[in-house]
Amino acid sequence: MMPSTSPSRRRWAVASATVAILLWALVAHLVDRDIVLPGPLRTLAYLGTMSSQWSTWEAIAATLRRVALSFSSNLVLALALGMGAGFIQALEEALKPLVTVMKAVPTMGVILLSVIWFDSETAVVFVTTLIVFPVLYSAVLSGVHHLDQGLIQMHRVFHIPLFTTLRRFLLPSLRPQLTAGIASGIGLSMKVVVAAEVLSQPGTGIGTMFQVERASLNTAGVFAWSLVVVVLTAGLDLLLAALKHRGEVSHARS
Amino acid sequence: MPALESLHLSFGNQTLFDNLTLEIPKGQTTCFIGPSGCGKSSLLNLLAGLLTAQKGQLSVPQPVSYVFQEPRLLPWLSMLENAIYAMSPQLSKSEKMEQGRQLLQTLEMGDALALRPSQVSGGMAQRCALARALLAPHQILLLDEPLSSLHPELRERVAQFLRQHLEGQTVVLVSHDYATVRALGHQVFRLTAPPVRLSSVPFDKLELDIQQIEEDGSRSTPRSPRGDRNSSL
Numbered sequence: 001m002m003p004s005t006s007p008s009r010r011r012w013a014v015a016s017a018t019v020a021i022l023l024w025a026l027v028a029h030l031v032d033r034d035i036v037l038p039g040p041l042r043t044l045a046y047l048g049t050m051s052s053q054w055s056t057w058e059a060i061a062a063t064l065r066r067v068a069l070s071f072s073s074n075l076v077l078a079l080a081l082g083m084g085a086g087f088i089q090a091l092e093e094a095l096k097p098l099v100t101v102m103k104a105v106p107t108m109g110v111i112l113l114s115v116i117w118f119d120s121e122t123a124v125v126f127v128t129t130l131i132v133f134p135v136l137y138s139a140v141l142s143g144v145h146h147l148d149q150g151l152i153q154m155h156r157v158f159h160i161p162l163f164t165t166l167r168r169f170l171l172p173s174l175r176p177q178l179t180a181g182i183a184s185g186i187g188l189s190m191k192v193v194v195a196a197e198v199l200s201q202p203g204t205g206i207g208t209m210f211q212v213e214r215a216s217l218n219t220a221g222v223f224a225w226s227l228v229v230v231v232l233t234a235g236l237d238l239l240l241a242a243l244k245h246r247g248e249v250s251h252a253r254s
Numbered sequence: 255m256p257a258l259e260s261l262h263l264s265f266g267n268q269t270l271f272d273n274l275t276l277e278i279p280k281g282q283t284t285c286f287i288g289p290s291g292c293g294k295s296s297l298l299n300l301l302a303g304l305l306t307a308q309k310g311q312l313s314v315p316q317p318v319s320y321v322f323q324e325p326r327l328l329p330w331l332s333m334l335e336n337a338i339y340a341m342s343p344q345l346s347k348s349e350k351m352e353q354g355r356q357l358l359q360t361l362e363m364g365d366a367l368a369l370r371p372s373q374v375s376g377g378m379a380q381r382c383a384l385a386r387a388l389l390a391p392h393q394i395l396l397l398d399e400p401l402s403s404l405h406p407e408l409r410e411r412v413a414q415f416l417r418q419h420l421e422g423q424t425v426v427l428v429s430h431d432y433a434t435v436r437a438l439g440h441q442v443f444r445l446t447a448p449p450v451r452l453s454s455v456p457f458d459k460l461e462l463d464i465q466q467i468e469e470d471g472s473r474s475t476p477r478s479p480r481g482d483r484n485s486s487l
Contacts, residue, residue: 154326157302157318158340158390168339172330 038220046220047227055204060228063193063206066121070128071189075182077129078136083170085137086144095137102134107192111199120202127196132189139181143174179244186240190233255280256301256394256424261310263300270296271307272449278394283425285435287455288445289467294428295323297445298396301426315424319392321400325379327371333358333382334367340390350389357385360415362408376403381412388419395420397427401434413437432464 021040028039038046050056085092110130114123147170155165171178197207206225213221256278263271270293278284286294299305300312302320319340327336338354345353358367361381371379380403387395400416401409413434420438429435435442442455444463455463 148326150322150324150326151328153304154320154322157304157320158386159317160340161343164343168331169328172328 035217035219038223042220043223043227046218047224050221050224050228056209059204059206059209060232062202062204063190063197064232066124066128066193066197066205067186067189070125070193071132071186073125074129074133074136074185074189078133078140078181082137082140083144086141086147092141099134099137102130105130107131107195111196114196115200120197120200123200124193124196124202124205128189128192131192132185135185135188136181139177139185140174143177144170146177147173183237183240183244186236187233190229190236194229256314256426257311258300259311261300261307261312263296263305263307269449271300274310274450274452276443276452278424278426279440280424281422282440283420283423283427283438285427285429285439285442286445287428287430287435287442287460287464287467289447289470292445292447293450294445295398297450298398298426298428301394302396315393317390317392318394318396319387319390320396321380321384321387321398323398323402325371325376325383327379327382327386329371332368332370333363333374333378336371336382337385338389340386342391353389354385357389358382361385361412377405377408380404384412392423394424394426397425397429399429399431400427401429401431406433409434410437430464430468432461435460435464 025039025041028037028042031037034042081091081095085095107127111123111127114126117123118126151169151173154160155169160169194205194207194210197205198210199207201208201211206229210222210225213219213225258274258276261271261274262269263274286297288294296305298320300307301314302318303314327333328339331339334351334354337358338350341350341353355367358364358381361384363378363381363385366374366378369378371382374382380400384397384400387397401412404412409431410433414437417437425438427435427438436457439457442457442460443452444455444467445452
């Protein structure tokens with residue numbers, strides 16, 4: 001079952017989206033130049049053409065693969081370092097300056113440097129790690145700081161094996177912070193991967209297609225690819241919300 | 255034999271144990287009574303390795319099992335899963351489940367095996383924590399007010415069960431309850447306010463001593479009556 005949204009809230013969301021589309025259509029009509037601002041119908045028509053081309057699906061698959069790869073490796077790294085730093089103060093202090101720099105560094109600067117340093121595939125994963133890792137790491141660290149001290153002592157006294165501690169205590173305890181971190185981290189990963197692709201130009205990918213459309217002055221194409229990113233991000237959000245809801249139900253039943 | 259030798263423990267400027275020496279006889283239940291804040295739980299935490307003394311020697315046979323003052327159960331696990339949580343990883347899941355089920359039934363919790371901590375009373379959660387400690391492998395068992403949330407009749411029945419079950423085991427018990435100490439204890443020590451001094455309490459003076467501790471406690475800090483804490487069962 002999907003998480004429920006009350007009908008009145010849904011009405012407001014539909015109304016605001018409708019107003020935005022109408023405004024877009026109105027401004028496009030007033031500008032009356034597709035190269036500057038194509039209207040919604042023109043964009044949808046181009047999206048239709050794109051969907052029949054194999055290269056479109058290849059680009060989407062390549063971007064999603066990069067998002068999955070960089071996000072999952074970041075999540076594993078953030079879990080390991082976040083838990084380590086949560087329990088070992090020296091490690092937390094040692095990582096603090098690094099994480100602060102990672103949080104503050106300008107995305108575009110990192111992308112440009114990584115394009116100089118690495119090949120296009122590695123550059124995308126590197127940039128995403130630099131931008132997304134601090135979000136996930138902070139979520140895990142905050143979760144560890146809020147762990148029940150009594151339960152930690154119980155695990156120490158009974159010498160509960162590490163794997164059991166992780167599976168039965170740490171991960172369920174970190175659930176609220178992890179869910180929030182994953183939700184914001186996955187959307188951010190999508191944005192950063194596409195931005196990195198635009199500049200690093202790997203063989204295929206949504207970002208690469210953005211550049212192709214821009215170079216051929218096909219503004220409708222840029223709009224259509226933007227819509228693809230919006231739909232993919234919304235789809236990932238919905239998938240996450242459904243997984244979260246399913247997890248909560250099975251958690252409540254277990 | 256568990257032993258503390260010339261132990262010194264202080265928190266900031268407050269010295270809790272100064273030159274404390276104590277031997278805990280093997281295979282017996284040693285009880286500690288004393289007013290709140292006198293260091294009884296700290297003594298158990300030292301024996302459990304949760305506190306480290308600044309000076310002195312401490313020798314405690316491992317592994318240790320502990321019933322904390324609060325149940326400290328995992329909220330997302332059932333009573334049965336919590337009870338078997340600390341059992342030896344060498345045992346199979348079915349062996350653990352069978353032993354856990356039997357012990358919880360003995361502790362009059364047969365109907366609550368599948369319930370989670372939020373669905374049971376304080377008394378049930380406390381018995382589950384007791385079951386977890388009894389099922390965990392141990393050379394020494396530490397009990398901090400293990401029956402305090404049970405109503406008197408149930409407390410007496412569980413104490414009788416423990417008396418048989420703990421026969422020959424090395425146990426350290428902290429309790430304010432005369433009946434529990436009387437039923438389980440082989441020897442009783444009274445702790446005086448920090449820095450802690452220990453004095454042996456003969457059983458014929460035990461009831462009087464506990465009464466006095468309770469009266470002193472209620473004079474110094476107003477507390478709700480013991481029976482009011484989490485409606486027993």
